[in-house]
Amino acid sequence: MFTVDRRVLEHMDWRLVALVLAILALGVTTIxxxxxxxxRGGTPLFLKQCSWAVVGVVAFVVFSAFDYQRLLGYAHYFYWATLALLVLVESLGRVGMGAQRWVDVGGVSLQPSELAKLSVTLMLARYFPERITAAGFRFRDLLVPGIYVLLPFGLILRQPDLGSALLVVFVFGVILLIVGLRRRSLVWAALLTGMGLPFLWEFFWNSLREYQRNRLLTFLNPGADPLGSGYHVMQSKIAIGAGGLAGQGFQQGTQSQLKFLPEGHTDFIFSVFAEQWGFLGVTVLLLLFAGLIACGMDIAMKAKDLPGMLVAAGVTCMLTFPIFINLGMTLGVAPVVGVPLPLMSYGGTALVTTMAALGILANVHVQRHLSLYR
Amino acid sequence: MNPVDREAMAWALRRRLGVALAVMLTVLLLLLLRSWYLQVLNHEHYEALARNNRARVVVQKPERGAIYDRYGRLLVTNTPSFALALVLDDVPDLDATVATVAALLDLDPKPMLARARRERRNVPYLPVTIRENLTLREVSLIEWAHVAGVAVIGEAKRHYVFGQSASHLLGYVGEITEAQLADPRFAGVLPGTNVGQYGAEARYDESLRGVPGGRNLEVDAKGFEVRELARTPPIAGEDLYLTIDLDVQQAAEAALAGRAGSVVALDPRNGRVIALVSSPALDPEEVSRGVTSERWKAISTDPGRPLINRAVQGVYPPGSIFKIPVAAALLETLGYQEGFYCSGEHPFKGRIYRDWKEEGHGHINLHDAIVQSCDVFFYTYGRRLGIDTIADYAGRFGFGRPTGIDLPGERAGLLPSSAWKKKARGEVWYPGETLSAAIGQGYVSATPVQVAAFMAAVGTKGTRFAPGIRLGDWSKQDGRFHLDAPRPLPGVPLSAATYGILNDALKGVVHEAKGTGHAAQSPMAVVAGKTGTAQVVAIAAGVDRKKMDTAPPHLRDHAWFAAYAPADAPTIAVAVLVEHGGHGGGVAGPVARQVIEAYLKNAERNVSDDALVATLNKQHQAGGEM
Structure with missing residues (x-):
């Protein structure tokens, strides 16, 4: 049986725990x-989310107690297993909302794309530290990690899950900037990206479903088709704007209560929150998120070694990217790409994966203290 | 890499991490600013949009006022009916929705779809009717299915209690047209509303139509009602009380017996219209319901021309009735004429003008000339008077000018004069034309309502009123019925002797042995009247006037009979015109008699205005609606 080292609790980053629990609580109440x-029959969704949160807390505790260096040692098993799951979902996955994202494993529906974010982050955190130099990476050094990223990227895009695919690339990009590229390599990377962009775009555009293309197109002009693809964004902006300074109050707000705002408990949970609690509530929420991000980066900066630094930074990016995309989408400044808001949106796999990733982050913090006593 | 380098490396990485954190926090700050922009700076705009989303005004149409006759008998009312309607703003997919409903009711979706497409309007959330007259079973099927954007609306439909009776007077309703929507007189009327399009329905539409109300609802995203926020009840239209007496109206219609023509009966004391018939009638209920364009075409091109209200729009030569104003002019200018000899013909400028009685009337005076309707007498004296003197006197009696009856589309008829001819035709007046005019042929023409109003003026010895179809209304102050004041017109102040002579002559027409209007005799009262024959084709055209009764119907003359009764204190004046009825006395006279008798039967109810009002008030107290 797994036991948690007492020192783990002693050196737990309680700032992180408090922030995570606060955001979780806001998410559950909004749902x-x-x-x-x-x-109306059936288990209410907020109770389901509570039980997922419990599972998430367990995952957090487990990963916070699990030495990240040992974890990085398993990173490639984890990576290839995830890749295998992605291929599996490609061939026999369950279709939901017009996309193949779920696969049933032992009676539990899994979204392998959620796992893929974590496994790619771990894979990169394992790959770079051993090869790092003060001079920075050359372009050809990026071939191998590039393939590590492109394989899951392509598979996720084919599902299609645009948000997760972009996230993987985002994490890769931020990690590259942190580990450092040579100036010439940066130019090469920019040039190649520039030349490859039309081909990439072609691949990217063709892999999109009709509704995704519409979403990207209507992002540019949401008013053009109020009942079509732009409808979500219009209604979301109306909900947020109607919230005003102080909000309409808990369980109030006609946009969400009368269902003008679709997906109020998943992708557009922020809009519901903003309608109920207004700009003051939004400020509190964004401060919580800012605290979480700052906490993650702080842990990265104080990590005891380079792998720890990259793991912490990667996990923080993994959390930050969907926050930006989701908030940008609900506020009408980013395309609707169907990215849930971490820790708030309803959804089991995403929540558990996020909590596990946060557990790894916590472990980076814990390990620094443990190492001092060694 | 040695430990020193490693430490330097780690610091480089930490610096980059710091930059990354700063960028991320900046992005969060920008998102917060965006939130500020939406929630604080543009709060009102988005709150209004949210209100627009959920708030909806559902219009409630007012009930149109009913129409009653002078004794409070219900002529026009509303009956409930259910219609299938679409709120297009709530319909996600028009074709699919209509297909669903059509399958539910087992109907052909095509016509409903066509109507929904055609009736797209710019008033939001106004239901568009796509099928009327649902059965209760269909209503419950639709309510049960609860399809988004589909609604059953209760509509009040116009019901004309006596069918086609008084159809031209009552008129009909129809959906407001595009032109009417732009007309300020229809301000506040919603698209899709039925408004009066003809007759009294059109003339008194403003008071009949009422004011629409509305319910302010909160609806959910599918358009279903969540709750009612406010309600403005519609204000029902006011009831319209007409001057007509249904008994007289129906007697007149029965007397015409399907022949094309018109009957107008007025109360000479105040101009109230007692009956107003135009035949053939229309079916106001059919037209109000809305007819297909083919059916409408059939109605409007019907050779019987049912869409013409002959009483006010039909212009006919007045024939011998016009001899009365000529006689009045004669009496007032040249005086009473005696010792005239009628040989049956009147040569003038190389042409022979014939009398209707070939052998002539022999020695007669003015009285006999009217009683026997001698043409030669009026050829002779008409020429002596000249057209402009005739036009002067006839004009004072209202010929050539609309009577001002409160019905749409009244025509003026024509009263020729030398000035008129110069102006209209650019020619001088020929004396020969005066001969035709003196017996009411040629250029002279008049509508039945003009003739009735003229007879009323003769009966009252020169007092004239504009005919009116509205009796009055219920006062909002005291809740009692108030009669509309008569609308007096300039009188015709001729000498008492002149009126006495005319009255005697007109009584003679009906009651003397040689009179032409025996058919109008009634045991109920002394009737004063005059026959008339409006020539359809000129005498010279070769039709043998003696064989008029056997001539093809469309060539036969129109028959006139104009009368008032009781002759010495008239309470009714009547004009009857029977198209292609041949000679006036035989065909039109009995119609006039039946109308007069039907009216006089109700005499005790017509004793006075007070009696009329008392009847209505009593009825109102007894239970209002009848």
């Missing part, structure tokens, strides 16, 4: 406010 209760 509670816009989804049917017992009277």
């Amino acid at each position: 509670y406010s816009v989804t049917p209760q017992w009277s």
Whole structure:
């Protein structure tokens, strides 16, 4: 049986725990406010989310106690296993919302793309530290990690899950900037990206479903088609704007309560929150997120070694990117790409994966203290 | 890499991490600013949009006022009916929705789809009717299916209690047209509303139509009602009380017996219209319901021309009735004429003008000339008077000018004069034309309502009123019925002797042995009247006037009979015109008699205005609606 080292609890980063629990609580209450209760039959979604949160807390505790260096040692097994799951979902995955994203493993529906974010981050954190030099990476050094990234990227894009695919690339890009590229390599990378962009775009555009293309197109002009693809963004902006300074109050707000705002408990949970709690509530929420990001980066900066630094930085990026995309989408400044808001949106796999990633982050913090006593 | 380098490397990485953190926090700050922009700077705009999303005004149409006759008998009312309607703003996919509903009701979707497409309007959330007259079973099927954007609306449909009776007077309703929507007189009327398009329905539409109300609803994203926020009840239209007496109206219609023509009966004391018939009638209920364009074409091109209200729009030569104003002019200028000899013909400028009685009337005076309707007498004296003197007197009695009856589309008829001919035709007046005019042929023409109003003026010895179809209304102050004041017109102040002579002559027409209007005799009262024959084709055209009764119907003359009764204190004046009825006395006279008798039967109810009002008030108290 797995036991948690007492020192793990002693050196736990309680700032992180407090921030995570606060955001989780806000998420559950917001889900509670816009989804049917017992009277409509079935387990209410907020209770399901609570149980997922419990699973997530367990994952957090497990990973926070699990030495990240040992974890990095398993990173490639984890990576290839994830890749195998992605191929599996490609061939026999369950279709939901017009995309193949789920696969049933032992009675539990899994979204391998969620796992892929974590496994790619771990893979990169394992790959770079051994090869790092003060001079920075040359362009040809990026071939191998590039393939590590492109394989899951292509598979995720084919599902299609645009948000997760872009996230993987984003994490790769940020890690590259942190580990450092040679100036010439940066130029090469920019040039090649520039030349390859039309081909990439072709591949990218063709891999999109009709609704995704519409979303990207209507992002440019949401008013053009109020009942079509731009509808979500219009209604989201209306909900947020109607919230005003102080908000409409808990379980109030006609946009979300009367279902003008679709997906109020998943992708557009922020809009619901903003309608209920107004600009003051939004400020509090964004401060919580800012604290979480700062906490993650702080852990990265204080990590005891380079792998720890990269793991912490990668995990923080992994969390930050969907926050930006989701908030940008609900506020009408980014395309609707169907990215849930981490720790708030309803969804089991995403929540557990996020909590596990945060557990790894916590472990980076813990290990620094443990190493001092060694 | 040695430990020193490693440490330097780590610091380089930490610096980059710091930069990354700064960038991320900046992005968060920008997102917060965006939130500020939406929530604080543009809060009102988005709150208004949110309100627009959920708030909806559902229009409630007012009930159109009913129409009653002078004794409070219900003529026009509304009956409930259910219609299938679409709120197009809530319909996600028009074709699919219509297909669903059509399958539900087992109907052909095509016509419904066509109507929904055609009736796209710019008033938001106004239901568009796509099928009327749903059965209760269909209503419950639709309510049960609960399809987004599909609604059953209760509509009040116009019901004309006596069918085609008084159809031209009552008129009909129809959906407001594009032109009417732009007309300020229809301000506040919603598209799709039925408004009066003809007759009294059109003339008194403003008071009949009422004011629409509305319900302010909160709806969910599918357009279903969540709750009612406010309600403005519609204001029902006011009831319209007409001057007509249904008994007289129906007697007149029965007397015409399907022949094309018109009957107008007025109360000479105040101009109230007692009956107003134009035949053939239309079916106001059919037209109000809305007819297909083919059916409309069939109605409007019907050779019987049912869309013409002959009473106010039909212009006919007045024939011998016009001899009365000529006689009045004669009496006032040249005086009473005696010792005239009628040989049956009147040569003038190389042409022979014939009398209707070939052998002539022999020695007669003015009285006999009217009683026997001698043409030669009026050829002779008409020429002596000249057209402009005739036009002067006839004009004072209202010929050539609309009577001002409160019905749409009234025509003026024509009263020729030398000035008129110069102006209209650019020619001088020929004396020969005066001969035709003196017996009411040629250029002279008049509508039945003009003739009735003229007879009323003769009966009242020169007092004239504009005919009116509205009796009055219920006062909002005291809740009692108030009669509309008569609308007096300039009188015709001729000498008492002149009126006495005319009255005697007109009584003679009906009651003397040689009179032409025996058919109008009634045991109920002394009737004063005059026959008339409006020539359809000129005498010279070769039709043998003696064989008029056997001539093809469309060549036969129109028959006139104009009368008032009781002759010495008239309470009714009547004009009857029967198209292609041949000679006036035989065909039109009995119609006039039946109208007069039907009216006089109700005499005790017509004793006075007070009696009329008392009847209505009593009825109102007894239970209002009848």
